[in-house]
Every structure is written in structure tokens, then in C-alpha cells.
Amino acid sequence: MIRARGLTKTFSRRKETVEAVKGIDVDVAEGELVAFLGPNGAGKSTTLRMLTSLLEPTAGEATVAGYDVVAHPAQVRARLGFIGQGNGGGFSYKVVDELHNQGRFYGLAPEVYKERAADLMAALELGGLEKRSVQSLSGGQRRRLDVALGLMNHPPLLFLDEPTTGLDPHSRANLWGHITAMRERYGMTVVLTTHYLDEADSMAERVVVIDHGEIIADAAPGVLKRRHADDSLTLVVATDDGAAVRAALPDDLGDAELTAHGTGLQVRVRTAQGAEELPVVIEALRVAGITTTSASARQASLDDVFLNLTGRSLREEAAA
Known part of the structure; x- marks a missing residue:
């Protein structure tokens, strides 16, 4: 589903060249749930921006869902869903209108996006909220709406960027229950970034640790704990x-x-x-x-692994 070789990104800052990502090689197989972890400024977000075709690599290559991210960015974006840290719905818009508009953005026929919107609202427990404005929803309801927006195109690949930040433990568990059900239903590949180590430990089949623009560890959570803590x-x-x-x-x-x-x-x-x-x-x-x-x-915990590998605690990074 994802194949990257030598993926590199440099930025010019005044007279200095900053190498944010240094020749990353990574593969994500179809159906996997992979967590990307890294300290702030490690190159994790830059890597994901390149994989989602939002940022063009300086060097190297990557194919996502069968398409080159540089040569065919539109085809890449059409085949992925993205749920970012902020809420995706416009505050003054109605829930159902946001979902219908998302379907229109993907070029879906009216009968298709209306059916998908109704299906996703039912599956994500948003039924009865169709006419409510996004700003009137609770935090957990807004995040479930974000999930629905990210799934309107039935993507084979879903990127989750800190999906549960700011949610209480009950809402976090509830949201993960919905994401897991949607993953099983649609057979999606999922790429996750998170500062909650328990999420990466319990949900991910693989954990990729990035620091100073390079991958420094890549294995199942249990393997990482045995090797590094x-x-x-x-x-x-x-x-x-x-x-x-x-x-x-x-x-x-x-x-x-x-x-x-x-x-x-x-x-x-x-x-x-x-x-x-x-x-x-x-x-x-x-x-x-x-x-x-x-x-x-x-x-041993993943935070022990992270501390031993990077010299920093991811919990401290999240608090900072």
C-alpha cells in the first residue's frame, strides 16, 4: 500500500539548509495498522505530508495506493482518507451538509454520497444529529464526524494524525471502537500518529520510530519492548x-x-x-x-523504548 525509498526533504532557512527527512525507506502492507512515533521536530509530520502528496520530496520516491506521489498526486488523494488533529467540519454548517459536500468534493453522484452519509452516521452513532450545526456537537461527536468525513470516499488507506488528542478516556475508547469497526468493515490500511503510547501499543501491528529525520526502529510493539527496554x-x-x-x-x-x-x-x-x-x-x-x-x-512500555532510543519521553513531548 505504501512504498518509499530514499525519501528526503530539505528546507532552506535563511542561509542554512535543514534536512528534515534523511532518506527514509519504509513499506506498509495492505491491511496493516502502523503507528509512526517521533519527538517534535523529528521529521514524522514531514514524512506523512510527503506520503499524502501534500509536500513534494526533495529526493527519493514513494508510491501510495499504487500511484507515485509526485507524478499522480490527485490519484493518491482520491484513494486515501485523512483525519487530522483539528476538527474538519465547518462550525456553522449542518452535519449532513458537511458529509454531502465531502462526497461532492470526491465527485460522487448524489444518490451515492447521500447513501454513504446516512450509512456512516448510523455506524458512527451520529443518527439524529443530521440537522445540528457542527459547533453544537460534543467533542466526541465532532471527532466521530471527522471519521465519517475521512471515510466518505471509502478509502483503502486512512491516515490518522493524533485522532484522539483532547478527548477524555471514555471518548478515546469509544472513538477507537468505531475506527476499528470501520477498518474491519472496509478492509482499510491505517497509518497512525499519536502521543498516547497505549494506543500505539494496543492498536498497531507495527511501530515505526523516527528521530532526526531517520527511522531508528521498526517492529511490532512487543518486539521493540524486548529489544530496547x-x-x-x-x-x-x-x-x-x-x-x-x-x-x-x-x-x-x-x-x-x-x-x-x-x-x-x-x-x-x-x-x-x-x-x-x-x-x-x-x-x-x-x-x-x-x-x-x-x-x-x-x-516494559513503549515509552521506555522511546526514552532509550531517543533520550526523550514521548509523554513529556506531548505535555510540552
């Missing part, structure tokens, strides 16, 4: 003898961090397989005569 074990033991605790821990564990905790110690260890290692550690301590009073294992 460790789980962490936290235990509280009923002894203040740190030397005895260290001697009891299995040799293949990482270095343990010991801190005072009441009359005992808190033990923190990073390891590749936290859930599997936790009972082993507890048993090793027991054999050494050390009682564990509490224990937990925290699985």
Missing part, C-alpha cells in the same frame, strides 16, 4: 542486610538497587523477562532465609 521487579524484603540480599539473587539478573524501606529493604531489578523471573527471585530469597513481604513486576 527491560521489565522491572520491585520487592520488599524483611531484612536490612543488603549483602545477604545481593548474594541471594540469581547471578543472571541485572544489578539490584537497594533502598531502605521501613525495617527492611526495597529491591529493584531490571530484567528482560520480569513476569517469569519474579517467582525465581522470590524463591532464591526464600532459600537464603529472606522473607519477601511484597513483590511486583512491571512490563
